[in-house]
Amino acid sequence: MAEILKGVHMADTYSNTFLLLDQRLILIDTGTADAGPRVLDYLKNIRMKPSDLGTIFVTHTHPDHVGGLAAIKAAAPGAKVAAHRIEADFISKKKTYTGPPGAARQTHPGTPVDILLEDGRVQDGLRVIFTPGHTTGSISLLDGTRSLLLAGDAVNNESGLRPMDDRYNVDPKQHRESIKKLAAFTFENLVMGHGSPILGSASKRVQELASGL
Numbered sequence: 001m002a003e004i005l006k007g008v009h010m011a012d013t014y015s016n017t018f019l020l021l022d023q024r025l026i027l028i029d030t031g032t033a034d035a036g037p038r039v040l041d042y043l044k045n046i047r048m049k050p051s052d053l054g055t056i057f058v059t060h061t062h063p064d065h066v067g068g069l070a071a072i073k074a075a076a077p078g079a080k081v082a083a084h085r086i087e088a089d090f091i092s093k094k095k096t097y098t099g100p101p102g103a104a105r106q107t108h109p110g111t112p113v114d115i116l117l118e119d120g121r122v123q124d125g126l127r128v129i130f131t132p133g134h135t136t137g138s139i140s141l142l143d144g145t146r147s148l149l150l151a152g153d154a155v156n157n158e159s160g161l162r163p164m165d166d167r168y169n170v171d172p173k174q175h176r177e178s179i180k181k182l183a184a185f186t187f188e189n190l191v192m193g194h195g196s197p198i199l200g201s202a203s204k205r206v207q208e209l210a211s212g213l
Protein backbone atom coordinates (compact mmCIF):
# COMPACT_ATOMS: atom_id res chain seq x y z
CA MET A 1 0.00 0.00 0.00
CA ALA A 2 1.32 3.44 -0.83
CA GLU A 3 0.25 7.07 -0.97
CA ILE A 4 -0.47 7.88 -4.63
CA LEU A 5 -1.86 11.39 -4.11
CA LYS A 6 -1.92 13.53 -1.01
CA GLY A 7 -4.17 11.71 1.43
CA VAL A 8 -4.98 8.89 -1.01
CA HIS A 9 -3.49 5.51 -0.21
CA MET A 10 -3.82 2.54 -2.54
CA ALA A 11 -3.37 -1.15 -1.82
CA ASP A 12 -2.96 -3.28 -4.87
CA THR A 13 -4.19 -6.61 -3.67
CA TYR A 14 -6.10 -8.76 -6.19
CA SER A 15 -8.20 -5.65 -6.70
CA ASN A 16 -7.27 -2.16 -5.53
CA THR A 17 -8.58 -0.67 -2.33
CA PHE A 18 -8.21 2.96 -1.31
CA LEU A 19 -7.95 4.90 1.92
CA LEU A 20 -8.81 8.60 1.87
CA LEU A 21 -7.36 10.51 4.74
CA ASP A 22 -8.15 14.07 5.74
CA GLN A 23 -10.23 15.04 8.74
CA ARG A 24 -11.88 11.65 8.36
CA LEU A 25 -10.60 8.24 7.35
CA ILE A 26 -12.57 6.56 4.57
CA LEU A 27 -12.05 3.18 2.94
CA ILE A 28 -13.17 2.49 -0.62
CA ASP A 29 -13.58 -1.25 -1.26
CA THR A 30 -12.13 -4.00 0.85
CA GLY A 31 -10.39 -6.42 -1.54
CA THR A 32 -10.54 -10.19 -1.25
CA ALA A 33 -10.83 -11.84 2.15
CA ASP A 34 -7.05 -11.85 2.65
CA ALA A 35 -6.88 -8.10 2.00
CA GLY A 36 -8.79 -7.28 5.20
CA PRO A 37 -5.85 -7.94 7.56
CA ARG A 38 -3.49 -6.14 5.15
CA VAL A 39 -5.62 -2.99 5.17
CA LEU A 40 -5.75 -3.14 8.97
CA ASP A 41 -1.95 -3.54 9.15
CA TYR A 42 -1.50 -0.58 6.87
CA LEU A 43 -3.52 1.63 9.18
CA LYS A 44 -0.79 1.14 11.77
CA ASN A 45 1.84 2.31 9.27
CA ILE A 46 0.02 5.60 8.81
CA ARG A 47 -0.55 5.89 12.56
CA MET A 48 -4.28 5.32 12.35
CA LYS A 49 -6.45 2.88 14.23
CA PRO A 50 -9.40 0.84 12.96
CA SER A 51 -11.60 2.96 15.20
CA ASP A 52 -10.57 6.00 13.10
CA LEU A 53 -12.41 4.52 10.12
CA GLY A 54 -15.57 6.53 9.58
CA THR A 55 -17.11 5.05 6.46
CA ILE A 56 -16.40 1.98 4.34
CA PHE A 57 -17.72 2.35 0.80
CA VAL A 58 -18.31 -0.75 -1.29
CA THR A 59 -18.48 0.09 -4.99
CA HIS A 60 -20.09 -3.26 -5.82
CA THR A 61 -20.58 -6.73 -4.45
CA HIS A 62 -17.95 -8.80 -6.27
CA PRO A 63 -15.86 -10.90 -3.88
CA ASP A 64 -12.65 -9.08 -4.74
CA HIS A 65 -14.22 -5.82 -3.53
CA VAL A 66 -16.31 -6.97 -0.61
CA GLY A 67 -14.26 -9.97 0.60
CA GLY A 68 -12.31 -8.08 3.26
CA LEU A 69 -15.34 -6.27 4.61
CA ALA A 70 -16.25 -8.67 7.42
CA ALA A 71 -12.74 -8.64 8.92
CA ILE A 72 -12.43 -4.88 8.68
CA LYS A 73 -15.87 -4.28 10.11
CA ALA A 74 -15.10 -6.67 12.99
CA ALA A 75 -12.01 -4.58 13.82
CA ALA A 76 -13.86 -1.30 13.27
CA PRO A 77 -17.40 -1.90 14.53
CA GLY A 78 -18.10 1.84 14.61
CA ALA A 79 -17.43 2.30 10.89
CA LYS A 80 -20.51 2.73 8.71
CA VAL A 81 -20.83 0.60 5.58
CA ALA A 82 -22.10 2.49 2.53
CA ALA A 83 -23.23 1.00 -0.78
CA HIS A 84 -25.85 1.55 -3.43
CA ARG A 85 -29.24 0.40 -2.24
CA ILE A 86 -29.37 -2.22 -5.03
CA GLU A 87 -26.15 -3.84 -3.78
CA ALA A 88 -27.05 -3.64 -0.10
CA ASP A 89 -29.09 -6.85 -0.08
CA PHE A 90 -26.26 -8.83 -1.60
CA ILE A 91 -23.71 -7.40 0.81
CA SER A 92 -25.81 -8.21 3.84
CA LYS A 93 -26.55 -11.80 2.79
CA LYS A 94 -24.23 -14.74 3.26
CA LYS A 95 -22.97 -15.82 -0.12
CA THR A 96 -20.43 -18.21 -1.62
CA TYR A 97 -18.60 -17.00 -4.67
CA THR A 98 -16.76 -18.73 -7.43
CA GLY A 99 -14.53 -16.65 -9.65
CA PRO A 100 -13.47 -14.33 -11.09
CA PRO A 101 -10.72 -16.59 -12.43
CA GLY A 102 -7.63 -16.53 -10.27
CA ALA A 103 -9.60 -15.63 -7.15
CA ALA A 104 -10.20 -18.45 -4.71
CA ARG A 105 -13.75 -19.57 -4.03
CA GLN A 106 -14.79 -17.77 -0.90
CA THR A 107 -17.67 -17.34 1.45
CA HIS A 108 -18.75 -13.83 2.28
CA PRO A 109 -20.44 -13.88 5.68
CA GLY A 110 -22.75 -10.95 5.04
CA THR A 111 -22.38 -7.51 6.59
CA PRO A 112 -25.27 -5.07 7.12
CA VAL A 113 -25.18 -1.88 5.07
CA ASP A 114 -25.74 1.24 7.15
CA ILE A 115 -25.91 3.91 4.46
CA LEU A 116 -27.95 3.30 1.31
CA LEU A 117 -26.59 5.38 -1.54
CA GLU A 118 -28.24 6.74 -4.65
CA ASP A 119 -27.08 8.60 -7.72
CA GLY A 120 -26.17 12.21 -6.95
CA ARG A 121 -26.01 11.83 -3.20
CA VAL A 122 -22.97 13.32 -1.47
CA GLN A 123 -21.66 11.16 1.34
CA ASP A 124 -18.53 12.07 3.32
CA GLY A 125 -17.70 14.64 0.66
CA LEU A 126 -17.89 12.06 -2.14
CA ARG A 127 -20.47 12.38 -4.90
CA VAL A 128 -22.13 9.10 -5.80
CA ILE A 129 -22.34 8.39 -9.53
CA PHE A 130 -24.51 5.38 -10.30
CA THR A 131 -22.61 3.32 -12.89
CA PRO A 132 -24.52 0.04 -13.34
CA GLY A 133 -23.74 -2.62 -15.92
CA HIS A 134 -20.75 -4.32 -14.32
CA THR A 135 -23.18 -5.24 -11.54
CA THR A 136 -26.72 -3.94 -11.18
CA GLY A 137 -25.82 -1.53 -8.37
CA SER A 138 -22.23 -0.47 -9.15
CA ILE A 139 -21.20 3.03 -8.14
CA SER A 140 -18.32 5.39 -8.78
CA LEU A 141 -17.35 8.16 -6.35
CA LEU A 142 -16.14 11.64 -7.20
CA ASP A 143 -13.88 13.40 -4.73
CA GLY A 144 -14.13 17.01 -5.85
CA THR A 145 -11.50 18.33 -3.47
CA ARG A 146 -8.86 16.07 -5.03
CA SER A 147 -10.35 16.06 -8.53
CA LEU A 148 -10.34 12.30 -8.18
CA LEU A 149 -12.77 9.76 -9.58
CA LEU A 150 -12.85 6.40 -7.81
CA ALA A 151 -14.48 4.27 -10.47
CA GLY A 152 -14.59 0.81 -8.90
CA ASP A 153 -15.07 -1.60 -11.81
CA ALA A 154 -16.78 0.93 -14.11
CA VAL A 155 -13.55 0.93 -16.14
CA ASN A 156 -10.40 -1.18 -16.24
CA ASN A 157 -6.80 -0.03 -16.76
CA GLU A 158 -4.88 -3.30 -16.67
CA SER A 159 -3.77 -3.03 -20.29
CA GLY A 160 -4.94 0.37 -21.33
CA LEU A 161 -8.14 2.10 -20.30
CA ARG A 162 -11.16 0.09 -21.44
CA PRO A 163 -14.38 -1.51 -20.23
CA MET A 164 -14.24 -4.50 -17.92
CA ASP A 165 -14.17 -7.87 -19.64
CA ASP A 166 -17.77 -8.63 -20.60
CA ARG A 167 -17.60 -12.04 -18.95
CA TYR A 168 -17.91 -10.15 -15.67
CA ASN A 169 -20.49 -7.56 -16.68
CA VAL A 170 -24.14 -8.34 -15.99
CA ASP A 171 -25.16 -5.92 -18.73
CA PRO A 172 -22.35 -5.02 -21.16
CA LYS A 173 -24.44 -2.38 -22.95
CA GLN A 174 -25.35 -0.65 -19.68
CA HIS A 175 -21.70 -0.89 -18.59
CA ARG A 176 -20.75 1.15 -21.68
CA GLU A 177 -23.53 3.66 -21.04
CA SER A 178 -22.06 4.13 -17.56
CA ILE A 179 -18.62 4.87 -19.05
CA LYS A 180 -20.28 7.52 -21.23
CA LYS A 181 -21.91 8.93 -18.12
CA LEU A 182 -18.52 9.22 -16.39
CA ALA A 183 -17.12 10.98 -19.46
CA ALA A 184 -19.42 13.92 -18.72
CA PHE A 185 -17.55 14.69 -15.50
CA THR A 186 -14.25 16.53 -15.22
CA PHE A 187 -11.49 15.11 -13.03
CA GLU A 188 -7.72 15.11 -13.11
CA ASN A 189 -7.16 11.76 -11.48
CA LEU A 190 -8.75 8.35 -11.85
CA VAL A 191 -8.35 5.22 -9.79
CA MET A 192 -10.16 1.93 -10.25
CA GLY A 193 -10.38 -1.61 -8.98
CA HIS A 194 -8.10 -3.14 -11.58
CA GLY A 195 -5.07 -1.46 -13.12
CA SER A 196 -2.84 1.53 -12.45
CA PRO A 197 -4.08 4.96 -11.40
CA ILE A 198 -4.22 7.70 -14.03
CA LEU A 199 -2.82 10.86 -12.47
CA GLY A 200 -3.40 13.94 -14.62
CA SER A 201 -5.86 14.66 -17.47
CA ALA A 202 -7.85 11.57 -16.56
CA SER A 203 -11.29 12.71 -17.72
CA LYS A 204 -9.88 13.30 -21.21
CA ARG A 205 -8.84 9.65 -21.27
CA VAL A 206 -12.33 8.56 -20.25
CA GLN A 207 -13.83 10.80 -22.95
CA GLU A 208 -11.57 9.17 -25.55
CA LEU A 209 -12.65 5.74 -24.38
CA ALA A 210 -16.34 6.70 -24.34
CA SER A 211 -16.23 8.19 -27.83
CA GLY A 212 -15.04 4.85 -29.21
CA LEU A 213 -17.81 2.80 -27.59
Ligand SMILES: [Zn+2]
Nearest residue numbers: 060062134153
Ligand atom coordinates in the same frame (compact mmCIF):
# COMPACT_ATOMS: atom_id res chain seq x y z
ZN1 LIG B 1 -16.18 -6.36 -10.17
